[in-house]
Amino acid sequence: MIDWTRVGAMIRAGVDDAPIARVVGIKVSQLFTLVFALGAALAAFGGVVGAPYLSVYPGLDMEMLPLALIVVILGGTGSLLGALVGSFLIGILYNFGQAMLPDLAYVILFLPMLLVLVLRPQGLFGRIVS
Numbered sequence: 034m035i036d037w038t039r040v041g042a043m044i045r046a047g048v049d050d051a052p053i054a055r056v057v058g059i060k061v062s063q064l065f066t067l068v069f070a071l072g073a074a075l076a077a078f079g080g081v082v083g084a085p086y087l088s089v090y091p092g093l094d095m096e097m098l099p100l101a102l103i104v105v106i107l108g109g110t111g112s113l114l115g116a117l118v119g120s121f122l123i124g125i126l127y128n129f130g131q132a133m134l135p136d137l138a139y140v141i142l143f144l145p146m147l148l149v150l151v152l153r154p155q156g157l158f159g160r161i162v163s
Contacts, residue, residue, distance in 0.1 A: 044064060044068060047061040047064055100127070103142055104120045105119070107149050108158055109155050109156020110156065110159055112156065112159050118158065119157065122145065
C-alpha cells in the first residue's frame with residue numbers, strides 16, 4: 034500500500050518532508066493519526082484473532098518482547114521486508130533450537146542478532162542513515 038497507492042505517496046511525503054507536504058495540501062498530522070489508528074486497529078485485531086489460538090497468559094509479554102527486538106534488529110529498522118524475513122528466520126531458529134538443543138534455544142536466537150550487529154549494523158534490509 035505504501036509503494037503503489039496515492040495514500041502511500043502522501044504518507045511517504047509526510048515522512049520525508051512534512052513542511053513541503055503541508056504546502057501541497059496534505060494534512061500531515063491528520064494523516065499520521067489515521068495511520069497510527071489503522072496500525073493500532075490491526076494490532077488489536079491480530080490480538081483478538083490470535084489470543085485463543087496462542088493461549089495467551091500473564092507474563093507472555095516477557096517472552097515475546099525479546100523476540101520482537103531480535104526481529105527488528107535483524108531486519109533493520111523501518112524495513113517491512115526486513116521484519117518479515119527476520120520473523121521467519123527467528124521463528125525457524127527458535128523452533129529448531131527448542132527441538133534440537135532446548136537448553137541453548139535462547140542463545141541460538143541471539144547469535145544471528147550478534148552477527149548482524151557486528152557485520153551489518155543497519156540490519157539485513159535496513160539502510161544507512163546519515
